[in-house]
Amino acid sequence: DTPTPSRTLTLSITDGDGGTLQAGGATFAQLTDAANPFEDVAVPFFPGPSFFDADGDGVADLVVGDNTGVIRVFRYDGLGTAATELIGAANPFNGIDVGDVAAPSFFDIDGDGDLDLLAGTYGGRIVAYQNNGVGSFTELGFMQNPFNGVQVANTASIAFVDLDEDGDQDAVIGSQNGATIALRNDGPGNPWVELTGTDNPFSAIGGFDVRWAFVDLDGDGDLDGVQGSSGFIGAYQNNGAGNPFTLMSGADNPFQGVNLGGSLISPAAVDLDGDGDLDVVFTRGDGEVFTFLNNPRGAPITISVTPENEAPTSTGFDDVTFLEGQPYVLLDTGFDQVLTDTDSSDFDGGSLTIQVTGNAAAAEDAFGLLTGGTSFLAISGNSVSYGGVIFATFDDAADGDPGESLAFNFNADASIQAVQTLMRNLVYANVNQVDPSTAPRTVEYILTDGDGGTLTLNSTIDLVGVNDAPSGTDATITATEDTPLVLTAADFGFTDVDGNSLDAVRITTVPGTGALYYDI
CATH class of the missing domain: 2.115.10 (Tachylectin-2; Chain A)
Structure with a gap:
C-alpha cells in the first residue's frame, strides 16, 4: 500500500x-x-x-x-x-x-x-x-x-x-x-x-x-x-x-x-x-x-506514517506434467498468471530466480523462455526486451542450462506488465530424451521487487517416462564343424535403457547350411 x-x-x-x-x-x-x-x-x-x-x-x-x-x-x-x-x-x-x-x-x-x-x-x-x-x-x-x-x-x-x-x-x-x-x-x-x-x-x-x-x-x-x-x-x-x-x-x-x-x-x-x-x-x-x-x-x-514496502503478489505457477521426449512444458500453462505490486509500478533493482529445489537432476533439468509471437519478448545476447525495450539481463552462470538456475535482473523499464509476461512464458525442459529421472521436481521461484519485498512461489513438475525399444548388436559367431553351437541371450547384444529384461528373440534368417533347433 x-x-x-x-x-x-x-x-x-x-x-x-x-x-x-x-x-x-x-x-x-x-x-x-x-x-x-x-x-x-x-x-x-x-x-x-x-x-x-x-x-x-x-x-x-x-x-x-x-x-x-x-x-x-x-x-x-x-x-x-x-x-x-x-x-x-x-x-x-x-x-x-x-x-x-x-x-x-x-x-x-x-x-x-x-x-x-x-x-x-x-x-x-x-x-x-x-x-x-x-x-x-x-x-x-x-x-x-x-x-x-x-x-x-x-x-x-x-x-x-x-x-x-x-x-x-x-x-x-x-x-x-x-x-x-x-x-x-x-x-x-x-x-x-x-x-x-x-x-x-x-x-x-x-x-x-x-x-x-x-x-x-x-x-x-x-x-x-x-x-x-x-x-x-x-x-x-x-x-x-x-x-x-x-x-x-x-x-x-x-x-x-x-x-x-x-x-x-x-x-x-x-x-x-x-x-x-x-x-x-x-x-x-x-x-x-x-x-x-x-x-x-x-x-x-x-501521526507520521512510515511506509512499509509490500511484497509483490502473484496467482502463481501451475503444477505441470512433462512427458519424456517432449521439447518443453510451460510452467504457466494458461498464460494467465496475474502479478501485482501495490506500492510500486516497476521492479527496478529486483530479480527473478527459477531453480529446482526438490529431486533435482543436475544433468537433466533446464529452464528457458518462450519469445516472439504475441509475447512481445525477445532475447539478444544476455538481454531480454519487452515490446522492444530491454528490461532484464541474465548471465552465463544462471542462464537455465542443465543443472543451473535461471536468473533475471531487472532495470527501471521492468514494468509489472513486462515481468508478468516473462513469468507467463517460462518453460521447463529435460535434456535427457532417453531415460530421464521421473522423480517429481519441486521448482522454486524467488521474485524481488527492488524495494526490499520478496515473493517466493513453488510448483511441481511430474515427469512421465516412455517405454523405449530395446537394442541389440550384430555379432559374428564361430562354430566348429560337427559340434553343436548353443546360442544365449548374450550373443544378441541385448540392452534396454528402461531396465526391462529380455522377453523374446525372433530369428528371421538362418544360414544356408546346418540346422537350427530350439531346445526346450
Whole structure:
C-alpha cells in the first residue's frame, strides 16, 4: 500500500458535567448576566476596549476609552467577580484626554519592557503615552510618537499582531470608512513602515467603523483577525506572512450567528480564565460589554506514517506434467498468471530466480523462455526486451542450462506488465530424451521487487517416462564343424535403457547350411 505520509488526529472530550475539550478550531461561549464580570460596567457611548494591568496585581484589567476622550479602568478580579472601576489616583490614566471617541491599546513602543499607551482618536490619529513605570503616563510629542503622521478616516483604532513572522508585533489600524492599514515594526527607534497594495494583508477587507483584535481561531498556532464593525463580527484567517487574511464563513467563523446589535462593535483579546488561550471582550456603541470565553481545545496529534514496502503478489505457477521426449512444458500453462505490486509500478533493482529445489537432476533439468509471437519478448545476447525495450539481463552462470538456475535482473523499464509476461512464458525442459529421472521436481521461484519485498512461489513438475525399444548388436559367431553351437541371450547384444529384461528373440534368417533347433 501507499499510506498518507502523515495525518492529524483531533479529539473532543466531554466530562460528566458537560465540560468539553474541543478539537479543531476555536469555539466561544458567551457569559451572560452575573457570569459576565463586566455586566455592570457603565461607560458612555462609543467605548473602545483593551486590557492592561493597571493596579499591579498581575491580572489584566479592562481599559475603556469613551466618546469624551477619557480613559477609564475597571479592575478585573477573575470570573465570578464583578469588575469595579478604579477612580481618581487609582486610575493611572486619570487626567488623560485623548480627544473624542478614544480607542486605547497597549504596546512597548520604546523597548524598555513595559507597555505604553496608544489610543486611536475620532480624528483618525494615533496618540502615544509613555509608561513611566510608576503608575503614570506621559504624552509623547510629535517627534517621539512613532505613529505621528499616520492618518485614517474618523474613529481610528490600533491593534498589534506579527504579520511578517519576524517575531515582533506589527500594527493594524482600523477606521470609520472600513479601510485597514498595516505598518511593519522594524524594531525600537526605527520608523514603522506602511504596507501598501497587496503587501497589506487587509487591503481587500472593508466594513464600517472597523476595529480589530487577534486570536487563534482555526487552531493552527497563528493569530487570526476578529473584526468589529457596525453590528457585525467578522472572522478572518491568517494565511501566513505575505498572504492576505481571508474571510472565515459559515461554521468556520466561531462567531457565526452572534448578533450583538447596535453599532461600533469593538473587540479586545485577553485570557480571562487563565487557560492559556485568548478570550474576546466586545463593547457596543451604547456602552454595553459582552464577554466570550474561548473553549479549551486539545492540541492536535500529528501521526507520521512510515511506509512499509509490500511484497509483490502473484496467482502463481501451475503444477505441470512433462512427458519424456517432449521439447518443453510451460510452467504457466494458461498464460494467465496475474502479478501485482501495490506500492510500486516497476521492479527496478529486483530479480527473478527459477531453480529446482526438490529431486533435482543436475544433468537433466533446464529452464528457458518462450519469445516472439504475441509475447512481445525477445532475447539478444544476455538481454531480454519487452515490446522492444530491454528490461532484464541474465548471465552465463544462471542462464537455465542443465543443472543451473535461471536468473533475471531487472532495470527501471521492468514494468509489472513486462515481468508478468516473462513469468507467463517460462518453460521447463529435460535434456535427457532417453531415460530421464521421473522423480517429481519441486521448482522454486524467488521474485524481488527492488524495494526490499520478496515473493517466493513453488510448483511441481511430474515427469512421465516412455517405454523405449530395446537394442541389440550384430555379432559374428564361430562354430566348429560337427559340434553343436548353443546360442544365449548374450550373443544378441541385448540392452534396454528402461531396465526391462529380455522377453523374446525372433530369428528371421538362418544360414544356408546346418540346422537350427530350439531346445526346450
